[in-house]
Amino acid sequence: NAGVTQTPKFRILKIGQSMTLQCTQDMNHNYMYWYRQDPGMGLKLIYYSVGAGITDKGEVPNGYNVSRSTTEDFPLRLELAAPSQTSVYFCASSYQGEITEAFFGQGTRLTVV
């Protein structure tokens, strides 16, 4: 059972470039989340989704876009990368209908230069 899988693990982007961080889960969880974690800081919620076709903004959505066409996949799109987006990005998922813990991917370390 793979759980939550994020790709890539590391990436360096130039200012103004775009990229998509991939996230997939095989636990049939309806809830999925994207967080960013700046060095020495906590996790800030970027976007989340409560099911296929439904997405909502979190605390820090500017500069990002998401889509949720299937239950399994929740990609995060960075358009026009900026140095302020240098961070570690975590994808997570949790079970619907009950308040249960979120399962996290291993994270993507992104550097924008």
Next chain:
Amino acid sequence: AQKITQTQPGMFVQEKEAVTLDCTYDTSDPSYGLFWYKQPSSGEMIFLIYQGSYDQQNATEGRYSLNFQKARKSANLVISASQLGDSAMYFCAMREGNSDNDMRFGAGTRLTVKP
């Protein structure tokens, strides 16, 4: 909007002693869940323990227990018999049941266990 506060940026504990990491929260939703995660230096997020707002007893998982004081809106993590491997960042998080469906995290506490 929900809010999670961890007021201890760093804590030190002697090996084999117990330590309490503080967490307070703010919500108007009567249904919510509180979570603690551990993040070692390798970076992964490890789920430790969960407390539901309607749970009558404090949650326990091995050496971890949650001191849940609902009226004070606090959910402190207690680690007993600290081990060197407990050195890590610890995050408190909350998810509401009836309103927002997102999960928000506190700023974290860095725990260092001294031999």
